[in-house]
Amino acid sequence: MSVNSRKSRKRARADIDSEDESSAAMAAKEDLKHDDQVWFDDGNVVLVAESIAFCIHRGLLSLHSEVFRGMFTMPPPENEETVAGCPVVRVSDAAQEMRYMLWALYNGRAFRNPRAQVPFKVVAALLRLAHKYQITYLREEALARIKTVYVDDSLDFMTEECPSHPLLTYEEEDAFDVVQLAHLTDTPSLLPAALYLCCETEPFWEPTNIIKSFLSKRDEEPYNLLSQEDVFRCLAARPQLVEARLAVFSYIFSDAGGMQCRASGLCRGALAFIKNRFFEAQSEVPEWPVRIDCLYPRADDVMSDTCYSGQYSFCSSCQTYFKGRDKDIRERIWSDLPSYFGLDIPGWVKH
Template sequence: MPKRRRVDDGPAASEQPEGAPVSPLKRSEEVWFDDGNIVLQAGDKQFKVHRGVLAKHSPIFSDLFQIPHPHDEPTVDGCPIVELHDSPEDVEHVLKALYGLGDYLNSDLNLHISVVAAMIRLGRKYEIPHLSAESMRLLKREYPTTLEENDELDHHSYHNIRVTMPDRTRGPSDADETEDETEDDTDNFAVILGIVKLAHECHIQSILPALYLQLTRFPLEDILRPDTQLPLDVLWSCICGRDKLLNVWRDRTHAMGRSEKCFSKADCKMSIMSLLEDLKLPDADLASILQPWDTFAEVWDDSLQSLCEECTQEAKELHEKDREATWTSLPELFKLSSWDNLKNV
């Protein structure tokens, strides 16, 4: 049988291992237009769309459609078939974005990480710059390169990219907790793992320092679990960065509670000792060291509430000064290149 036209410069998602059962083809329920004139096939899924729409957005598809379709090749509803070596999920997300079938573009709403990843992968592959640019805008908003942009984030929600990850992202300790109690932390960890992998797959360097910083929010035993499938160099960067952040934080904490005007030295010393003990906890939120003082103090309220007014004011001034220096050195802490070099990659 003559072969269908293919776009082969991507992962061969539609190829089946030799001897494996062939999945029956199915039509997309959302991207199937009765008046379409071309059928895209990715894996076991087909999409009936319009040549003109794809050609308008992608020079790759435009050039492909210039190739005459042999009369003896198979068709669907009289339409030629183009086989894509991409995942059906990625193709569906991108087609829905092109057809305006979801709030994918220029949206401040939460997006699934699978949507963000698809628009970057296929936006680059098929030269659809507005798709990849929109996903890059979202990623750079959530994982910024400046402290000012980082301060504008809602640190209580971690990020605004939702998760579509398999259940293996749940830690073994989650089993005894209710779904409501574990959903936020599990989802956040899964999102960050997914974006770390996407950043390395697509060579998105500028978001790595802020992204690795978010990983330090989670216990080291979770980061090191084999099922996270993080590359060794990523694990090395995260472990080194986590250790150095702890050292920075210990040094800063030891410098707190020493105001000459302190009027409650015993209470202030107890407060500092309590904070140092909290840093030893496996789930200590190390990323809060770079948050504005008010947010930082809210996270560590139990430890800091005993500081007197004078020591609190000096601690705030020290925190604001040191966090600027820490942000500047953040790439170095994680064994990465400088901010300027990362931005230019």
């Protein structure tokens, strides 16, 4: 089923997949493998994804999914295919993803423990298939879990260099999948954080690389999950993010802590030191990719560097002042983030 579920419900059960897919699958019937995990001997329908057969219960799927309910109420076609005496429904989903979804329906606690960290690939599969089969509660739960990392309401996800969360694993390349899921589920509020993280990945370090890679269209490359429009969004945003990163530094350290500073001579010396280091760094041709991490807190890092030099340090008032400036400027960038990607996200936080 290439998955317009409304349409598919009107089609006969044997036609759920395209003609080609269906005949290829029929030819491979002998190669069908009973799934080790989701095969119930007392099941009454066999779902086949790729060459894996899942023996399950019509009633359970109908209870959770309007799409399956529609499928099962269709009259069986002539010469209905059966496996283990049960009617067969062929679907075009990946077997592993279907296994995750069925297991979540049968044994939801394994995936839905509100305190456990779940692998991103599992949550992504649940969201994809719950959306397709209209399993509302599972879709909402998966979406909520994805939003714990790909947030839409605060800077929290950038408090560590590598965003991670106790409820969801994080790999750099997941961001590409999140962009695709945002479009699939019509959840544009996921896009700014996900596109920002895409921009940080290696393919985007050099624009010509991404264009070449994108044109080569190798399916196994995660960035090929991005549409041409999203690739252009990232390419257009990257220079703006570089600029924003420079603006963060200049804003935080534009001046020492003003009236509250109790050690103005020392603090001014420290400020001059870090500004010099910054300008020296900017004038060198970098051997590493130009960084775009404008949302990552920098005041602490820069002040620690200054202390390590052994000669300079800031008074506590200046430290508080710089941290406050750091938060202010990053909040402003966060509220502008959608515009870097040419997006207007309704309800996006304004500072």
